[in-house]
Amino acid sequence: MQPDLDDIDLRILDVLQKSPPMSSAELADRVGLSQSPCWRRLTRLKEAGYILDQVTRLNPEKLGFRTMVFANVKLSAHGRANLAEFTEAVGRLPEVLECHPTMGPFDFLLRVVTGDVEDYRQFVFGKLLTLPTVQEINSTMSMGAEKSTTVLPIRAR
Template identity: 40%
Template sequence: MSDLELDAIDLRILSALQSDGRLTNQELADQVGLSPSPCLRRVRRLEKDGYIRTYRAVLDRDSVGLGLTIFVDIKMVKHSRENAAALRDALIAMPEVVACHMVSGNADFIAEIVVSDLKTYERFLTDQLLTLPMIGDIRSSFSLTRVKSDGALPLTHLKRELAGEKVRELLKHRS
């Protein structure tokens, strides 16, 4: 499915569900201006087509005892497809790694890690990360204050594309 196959109602559904994934179908239908049956069909299509990947609760890190967030820049000892894949797989398997990106620049990967305290991070670093043979260098940055996390994806670019497509359609029918 391409971006242009989304219409204004699809975008309203996606925005509403990003704000509150626990909306009932009736509440969602009311918010987006549909009756419940067509609304449910659209949600199912958005799920099937991969626009909606999953539903989950976002937990408060401090409340569950994971008050320390560390961003770790990781450089590989030797660049190769195999090393990158092995490191990616190892990082994915670690529950403390809540987000990870392969990046360009000074690091090869940046991992966001959550743990309870500094002592726990020290154990994680020495017992798990530093034991990986493909890692050449690690730099840790500790989060002092979380300013924004778990934000909804901005969909304004899709709205602009949709508006542009409508204008093109109107112009096409005028000629």
């Protein structure tokens, strides 16, 4: 736990991550503060970088994204410039939802969403393998999410 966060800060963060967008008055009521102190704390938490953004989660299947693939990517060269070039290029690919550098036999783990397997094949051959430093891709297709959350275990610590 961060030393500059007290119990009220943790309650604010926990309520925000588990609830839909709400007014500062509603948030203040949920965490047991008046509106002004709650707003000041919320502003401080945002400025300190504890709150990255507030988004609405969409249902990928309803929007036609039925295929989730985890792609392990090995690069042909590992210089700092190559790593930066790869991460910048992947950042421009809307199919890539997450990109994680990893330790082990592969250099990156990508979470990729597409409409179907054919779309994923086209993504791999038409985009990912065209990046100059990509040597190998090992793909694992998800059969569905048994658990999918953005909620961090703040109160469980």
